[in-house]
Amino acid sequence: MLMDTGLLAMLRRLKLTPTATDVLSVMVEKQEPGGHVIMTQPEMAKELDIHPSRVSRAMALLVDRGLVIRPNNGRGRSYALNPTVAGYESESHLADEMTKQLALGGPPPIMVPKYQQPPPKPGQGHLSVAS
Template sequence: MVEEQEPGGAVHLTQPEMADLLGVHPSRVSRAMSLLVNRGLVVRPNGGKGRSYALNPTVAGYETEEDFVREMRRQLAVGGPPPILVPE
């Protein structure tokens, strides 16, 4: 996902496309995506509707440092970026 992301973290790949790129069965991608979403590393824009994903804004790539700062300020204005959950 990191290699396929747009600046800001949007990833426009379906799970079957990810499976093809990785050479694995789609069910493995499905399980992995569920884990990444549950831990907050990946978010589902638009309330989870559609087939798009995005990296959590705190770990996404940006074109410039200013773009990163702008996004973090935007996130803080609406309650902060989604939390990343680290298992104990």
């Protein structure tokens, strides 16, 4: 299956929990072409040997970041990976999906968290030394 490696390049910046990273990994592994994942959260929990509530929290984070889309208003047992990180059968299928997404206004955005507080500018950080 053909996938864009951009997800790997941005994974660190997404600030996912280890469980969310594991759930995403299972979804990438089990996806059908186009990013559809037909698995329930309990099935994912069994695959990862963790409690289903941990998968639920991880899934909420993945949805919040825009990596996972819940079709049918979140009901049912299917999920979809964001079209920009999904796998496709070929380059032409990838191009067709991106053309379709652009016609709809673009694929859903992937939300990279911003700093809660900007980092200090160079030279402005001061270390205090305890005496």
